Amino acid sequence: METSGPVVYIVDDDEAVSRSIAMLCGSVGIGARTYATAQEFLADLDNLRGGAIVLDMRLPGINGLDLQQRLRDRGVHTPVIIVTGYGEVPDAVR
Structure with a gap:
């Protein structure tokens, strides 16, 4: 769902998870865009608004933490929420 307001960008290789988060956003009137890979998201970065x-922490290719660092390096200050089905203390600390 797209709106003229802010958008939640969902980067997760699990289509069911992406779809569920997008539906949740839509249910409260927030737009959502989904991407299956970090590379796909980076290719669309100029459209971020x-x-x-x-x-997702575990993505094919570039993982979620590395993507967050790349965004930071590019000066992107959009809030990031990292989700994962795997709880590992070292990753949480990082």
Whole structure:
């Protein structure tokens, strides 16, 4: 769902998870865009307009933490929420 307001960008290779988060956003009137890979999201980065980014920690290619660092290096200050089905203390600390 797209709106003229902020958008939640969902980067997750699990289509069911992406779809669920997008539906949740839509249910409260927030737009959502989904991406299956970090590379796909980076290719669309110029279209980023406010909102927030939801990143899966374990993505094929570039993982969520590395993507967050790349965004930071590019000066992107959009809030990031990292989600994962795997709870590992070293990753949480990082």
